[in-house]
Amino acid sequence: MVNKKLNLDQTIFEFGRKLKAHIGSNDTAHLPVSDDVNGFMTAVEHRQVQQIFNGRIGLDEETDILTLAPGFYVGYKLINHPGAITSDTPATWIAEVNVTSANDGRKLIEVIDNFTGYRWYRTIHTGGDISTGTGGWVRQEGEVTLWSGYSKLTSAVTLDQPLVSDTGSSYYIKIRVYYTTDYGQTGYAEGTNKRVIIDCTNLNDDVNIPSPDMLEADLEFPTTSTARVVRNKRTNFYRSHTDTIAHIKAESGAINITKIVGVK
Incomplete structure (x- = not known):
């Protein structure tokens, strides 16, 4: 086996190429993980994972639950809360909200009242129209x-x-x-x-x-x-x-x- 010898300029260039491939761009510490490549998470991905366990996103008052992007949230005085008197009346108690989505606007939204433990869910079907899917909140009894x-x-x-x-x-x-x-x-x-x-x-x-x-x-x-x-x-x-x-x-x-x- 013959080892190819590189001069100093070639060595520095090759080292730089491999280093760039390793650290990625935009000052990331390592190449971000993907479905095909091992690596480290981006800051956004890290926050998304933390939401599941101990980093739920705090919502502003009068946030509309039905407009939330996928994620894990906590807040109070939320609009379209299933336990409120009317859909446009802010609920006065703390709730945890889970939102997951699929393709073409489909969503699953779960609301858990933190004090009583009451639970509701709602689905939105293809196209994202809130009148589709369950068409309203479904209460889960326990x-x-x-x-x-x-x-x-x-x-x-x-x-x-x-x-x-x-x-x-x-x-x-x-x-x-x-x-x-x-x-x-x-x-x-x-x-x-x-x-x-x-x-x-x-x-x-x-x-x-x-x-x-x-x-x-x-x-x-x-x-x-x-x-x-x-x-x-x-x-x-x-x-x-x-x-x-x-x-x-x-x-x-x-x-x-x-x-x-x-x-x-």
């Missing part, structure tokens, strides 16, 4: 388990978290109660942070009871952190053995509470 077990709750139980804040604001948009009856039916009912009423029916196998059982339970919250069933009844019509007259009969209830959740 459940916070406040109590779970299997009980008729004749005595009050303590919830894992209170229903309202110290200032009286509700932590949840509604309360959902899951149940199972003594006869195997399952389901859920929804209500407020004051009470939830459960209604259910059961078809009887008893020939002397020609009507279904009507089951009802009334779950109340005596305090902001306790729950108790105050009424649990089973009602039906039955026919006695001595006549054909139908009688109304009320008995102890058959509804068992299995889970109480707050819906955000």
Whole structure:
């Protein structure tokens, strides 16, 4: 193998060429990374990556969420916030906003209310018209388990978290109660942070009871952190053995509470 010898001028030129290829132009420290070439990020790319973890971009007040470029943001008093009274009314609470995009104007926008944890998303379809895609904000529900077990709750139980804040604001948009009856039916009912009423029916196998059982339970919250069933009844019509007259009969209830959740 023959090594080609370079004179001093050629050596300096070759060194400069390789150095320029290594550092790039515009005073970048190294050649920027691309899909095909290893390298280092530009300052813009670095900020974009940091947005994901600990460097969300702070938004000015009355920024329109629907006009944001792709990125990760935080701000308050934002326009077109899904939780505001109207689209042009600035929301007064802090929100985190995630915006990603694809080709031809398509976008996915996510808004998370920092205080309540409420979440919404919205898509914009090809062309970028905000009336396309979902055409509006879609709210995502989440459940916070406040109590779970299997009980008729004749005595009050303590919830894992209170229903309202110290200032009286509700932590949840509604309360959902899951149940199972003594006869195997399952389901859920929804209500407020004051009470939830459960209604259910059961078809009887008893020939002397020609009507279904009507089951009802009334779950109340005596305090902001306790729950108790105050009424649990089973009602039906039955026919006695001595006549054909139908009688109304009320008995102890058959509804068992299995889970109480707050819906955000």
